[in-house]
Amino acid sequence: MSVLLRCEGITKRYTNVVALDNLDLTVESGKIIGLLGPNGSGKTTLIKLINGLLQANSGSITVCGNKPGVESKKVVSYLPDNNFLNSWMTVEQIVNMFADFYEDFRKDLAYEMLSRLAIEPTCKLKTLSKGNKEKVSLILVMSRNARLYVLDEPIAGVDPATRDYIISTIINNYNPEASVIISTHLISDIEEVLDEVIFIKQGRLVLQKSVDEIREENGKSVDALFREVFKW
Amino acid sequence: MSWKLDKNRPVCPQITEQICVKIASGEYGAGEKLPSVREVAVAAGVNPNTVQKSFEQLEQSGVIYSVRGSGNFVSDDITIAKQSANEIITNKTANYIEEMRNLGLDKEQILKYVEELIK
Amino acid sequence: MxxxxxxxxxxxxxxxxxxxxxxxxxxxxxxxxxxxxxxxxxxxxxxxxxxxxxxxxxxxxxxxxxxxxxxxxxxxxxxxxxxxxxxxxxxxxxxxxxxxxxxxxxxxxxxxxxxxxxxxxxxxGEFTVELFKAAGYILNRISENIGAGNLTFYIIEFVIAAIVALFTEYLLFYACITLGQTAKKNRVAAAVGIYFAYYYATQILATIAIMIFSSITFSHEFMMAVSDFIDKNAKQLLHAGSWLFIVLTAVMGFVYYLVSLKVMQKKLNIE
Missing domain, CATH: 1.20.58 (Methane Monooxygenase Hydroxylase; Chain G, domain 1)
Incomplete structure (x- = not known):
């Protein structure tokens, strides 16, 4: 097991809010990790920092030993929580674009997953249903042979069938060399898939523990514990 | 192959228990090949590492054995599986009976409820 | 890449x-x-x-x-x-x-x-042919006057200047947009605002510079010497002027580029 992600003393301030407050975090390989916290707790900020979409005010982040930059971007596969794909492009064009830029992109795997969903490569993204768009995004992200997958709210606002599809896709692509970070506030849907959960609250790390340990020690689900920790 | 999990208990022992029961009940026969870690993980919707841990525990207690490169197999001798399953089921039933007794029910009443609801 | x-x-x-x-x-x-x-x-x-x-x-x-x-x-x-x-x-x-x-x-x-x-x-048709003929005639006359080599150089200088100016203009827009995106909202308006603020600021600075320069009184002899020098070296001065323009524009473009780059590196703020 090697350390994939290391955050040391990360602080990120926006004009008048502190989004992350001296956060320390380590993520090892071979794990599926839930990044849990209520809205505004700093989950997305942390994810953006990991992906180099924001810069921290202080502290350091390394992915496989590299600061966010070209080298880290080669090994991080990121699913944002919005429609980040160009809607006029066809599925095929997007696949080609990913294959062009990411050396670790497995085109055959992407097409295999797409054909199982009966999504035509010639379809324009804007003609796809919301559920299918989410699936295409996930397929693109999971078709990479990355070290760290960062999925921001992948199961928010999708129907149960899509949610199950997303979960089984994540499990199916599990690889002991890599880790998957899934941010969500819908814990009960996915807690059994997780090795470990990270609770963050107001930009601080509250807890990082394995799901089974939590259940063992508290005699309750992670979801129930979450509700307790984040009770106002 | 269906997997029902209790959200308030750790996942790993639940998978271990259910595999034991599945072997004892004959769903997986002696010497038969078990589904892969990934298949179980997808089917049960749980973490592959957890399933891996369950398999390791089952192997240690002699319920299954693994062959490098070809997967996990149910042991030819399934007495241990049967014993474990028996223990699990006995424990759970005993727990239930105790809870009912705590509510003040006697044997007839408990059996009556079980009879009525078991359909 | x-x-x-x-x-x-x-x-x-x-x-x-x-x-x-x-x-x-x-x-x-x-x-x-x-x-x-x-x-x-x-x-x-x-x-x-x-x-x-x-x-x-x-x-x-x-x-x-x-x-x-x-x-x-x-x-x-x-x-x-x-x-x-x-x-x-x-x-x-x-x-x-x-x-x-x-x-x-x-x-x-x-x-x-x-x-x-x-x-x-x-x-x-005939009109276009005439147009090209006329353009050719004018170019010929000019080259007779200043020499074919000079004309070619002027044209090259003009083309380079135009292209460099185009690069710099886009880089200026980029810099304004990149600065504008740091705003919390109304990011496009911010970019446009920055562009016009910058435009007027440079205009005002240029006006001030001209005013200061024109308020200085030079001696008659100096002015005569300058105009004599210009007369004698007109062609060279024109080339030098073109190149000065090209270099200055390129330097400005590079500055705009650095603005965009630094803002992206430090203050990226995707909507």
Missing amino acids: VKKLIKHEFIAYLRSLLPIELALVGIATLLRFIQIFENDSTGYSILFVSAVIAFVAAIIVCIVMTFIVSIQRYYKNLFKAEGYLTFTLPVTHSQHIFAKLICAVSVTVATLINVFISVCIATA
């Missing part, structure tokens, strides 16, 4: 600009075709005038759209939702700016060439 960026950039440009560029050529051809049936009837005049109006409109649309699409490619692809993907590609910020810039300038030049070709098509 820059090559791949440019490739995908061009695909995006082709999709939005190719139809109108082709339409322009089409309208130009149509306009030329109509002229075959030239006569004095009102019907023909109406047809001809409307075709000319359509042609002029098409030229304006083409140029304006090229400009809009170029700016949009930068803003939307980097700082709107698409930016989440753009900025997580394993590419440096400077490569992004460079690819966008190369494409914007090439597409602008291509549009100008297409407009020129369309005008040639629309007016193809």
Whole structure:
């Protein structure tokens, strides 16, 4: 097991809010990790920092030993929580674009997953249903042979069938060399898939523990514990 | 192959228990090949590492054995599986009976409820 | 990587600009075709005038759209939702700016060439031939006066200056947009505001500089010496002036580029 992600003393301030407050975090390989916290707790900020979409005010982040930059971007596969794909492009064009830029992109795997969903490569993204768009995004992200997958709210606002599809896709692509970070506030849907959960609250790390340990020690689900920790 | 999990208990022992029961009940026969870690993980919707841990525990207690490169197999001798399953089921039933007794029910009443609801 | 960026950039440009560029050529051809049936009837005049109006409109649309699409490619692809993907590609910020810039300038030049070709098509015939002859004659006369070598140099200098100015102008827009995106909201308005604020600031500075300069009184002898020097070295001074303009514009472009780059590196704020 090697350390994939290391955050040391990360602080990120926006004009008048502190989004992350001296956060320390380590993520090892071979794990599926839930990044849990209520809205505004700093989950997305942390994810953006990991992906180099924001810069921290202080502290350091390394992915496989590299600061966010070209080298880290080669090994991080990121699913944002919005429609980040160009809607006029066809599925095929997007696949080609990913294959062009990411050396670790497995085109055959992407097409295999797409054909199982009966999504035509010639379809324009804007003609796809919301559920299918989410699936295409996930397929693109999971078709990479990355070290760290960062999925921001992948199961928010999708129907149960899509949610199950997303979960089984994540499990199916599990690889002991890599880790998957899934941010969500819908814990009960996915807690059994997780090795470990990270609770963050107001930009601080509250807890990082394995799901089974939590259940063992508290005699309750992670979801129930979450509700307790984040009770106002 | 269906997997029902209790959200308030750790996942790993639940998978271990259910595999034991599945072997004892004959769903997986002696010497038969078990589904892969990934298949179980997808089917049960749980973490592959957890399933891996369950398999390791089952192997240690002699319920299954693994062959490098070809997967996990149910042991030819399934007495241990049967014993474990028996223990699990006995424990759970005993727990239930105790809870009912705590509510003040006697044997007839408990059996009556079980009879009525078991359909 | 820059090559791949440019490739995908061009695909995006082709999709939005190719139809109108082709339409322009089409309208130009149509306009030329109509002229075959030239006569004095009102019907023909109406047809001809409307075709000319359509042609002029098409030229304006083409140029304006090229400009809009170029700016949009930068803003939307980097700082709107698409930016989440753009900025997580394993590419440096400077490569992004460079690819966008190369494409914007090439597409602008291509549009100008297409407009020129369309005008040639629309007016193809004796008139165009005369026009080219006239241009050739004028160029010949100039080269007789100042020497063919000099003329070639002026033309090269002019072309280089125009292209460098185009690069710098786009880099200025980029810098304004990049600065504008740091705003919490009204990011486009912020970019436009920065552009005009900068424009007026430079105008005011230039006016002040001229006022200061013109308030200085030089001695008569000095002024005579200067004008004598200019008379004697007119050609060399013109070349030097062109190169000074080119270098200064390039330096300004580089400064704008650095502004965009530094802001991207420190203050990226994707919507």
